[in-house]
Amino acid sequence: MDYQLILNEIAEEIMSLQDKGKVANYIPALENVNPEQFGMSLTLFDGTQYNVGDFNTLFSIQSISKVFTFTLALKFYSTGLYKRIGREPSGNPFNSLVQLEYEHGVPRNPFINAGAINVTDTLMSYYGDSTTASKEIMQFIQDIAGEPSLTHNEIVSTSEMDHGFRNMALANLMKSFNNLDNDVHDVVQTYFRHCAIEMNTKMLSRAMLFLSNHGIDPISGVEYLSEQQAKRVNAVMLTCGHYDASGDFAFHVGLPGKSGVGGGIVAVVPKKMGICVWSPGLNAQGNSLAGTLALELFTSKTGMSIF
Known part of the structure; x- marks a missing residue:
């Protein structure tokens, strides 16, 4: 599967949405972030990464x-x-x-x-x-x-x-x-x-690998959680990771994920990869507007929803 081509297509398709959401202005230090930014990264189990957009830009991970x-x-x-x-x-x-x-x-x-x-x-x-x-x-x-x-x-x-x-x-x-x-x-x-920890989409997609591999980091081999515990974290991400929009996220995207009001969203494709997308403009529930659509497009184009 040509992941780079898919990421490029997604970035093109969501371009018109990047200025539609609203940044988290109730946190003054985040209020001045340029909403017209978008980055997305995938990290595979062998460490290979695919990126598009502002993937090197550090942002506040907030609730991630x-x-x-x-x-x-x-x-x-x-x-x-x-x-x-x-x-x-x-x-x-x-x-x-x-x-x-x-x-x-x-x-x-x-x-x-x-x-x-x-x-x-x-x-x-x-x-x-x-x-x-x-x-x-x-x-x-x-x-x-x-x-x-x-x-x-x-x-x-x-x-x-x-x-x-x-x-x-x-x-x-x-x-x-x-x-x-x-x-x-x-x-x-x-x-x-x-x-207030700052990361970019490359770092965050890499950080999610242990949760996509039953608690074991596939690159380092370190076991951070048991298989059962990793299953629990992923389950809570799926059902609770997007606050009162968690059902919508499961319905449209179909992956365990967690959002933050800094505009980042991480997601897990079990036994395949970690994903992170970032776009600071938020929807009414406090989740990245363009980021949520980008992940929906990703699972639609790849068929990688868990459902």
Whole structure:
């Protein structure tokens, strides 16, 4: 299959959509990102990559980082993690306070904001403090991406902290239900730090390989998760990876995936490849408008939907 030709066709077909979405202006540091950018990368099991567009441009991975923190927490706590975090689709916006209150401080899944904040809390408890947790999360992402130079954008994380009132409210609400162990400020700050990690589509498509290969990185041979645990992460990505648009994404694209408000989307083709697409303009649900269509076109052209 000529993947480069397919990527070139996709880039051509979505060109008219690149300025249709809206950037995440509720995070001031992301507000000035040029929406007319598009990049897409595929990484195969032998390390071969195919790219198109702005694939070398670094962007804020935002909620894509939730896949990586969930992976670490699942590795350390196994099924015990589900005592404090659910695994069902939310059907509500990613920062809903109403649902969290109604469900007594137990986040519906690890990919909504409350769930990811709770996961961050578990990692802080495991590592002992916020500084070590941030360092270990970064080290893990550097390892799976094969990029030791990765870092986070301090301006973005500070901007998020300065305007993170709703996330602080989510954390405080969980604390009030005794479902958060560490200091609320420290947990939210650590959460924003991993959301502000910067990567490009090449790095992210490479980072998803272990999830497309039953938990084992096909290039390095390192086992990051058991086969059962990798299956769980992929299942939650499929059902919960796009917030209240997860059903639409499964319907149109048909791959386990996770979006971020920085405009990135990662996806997994089991036993074949990792994918990342980036376009900063978002749809009403906070997912990349052009990126979502690009992935739909990809599965339509290749027949690689899991369905």
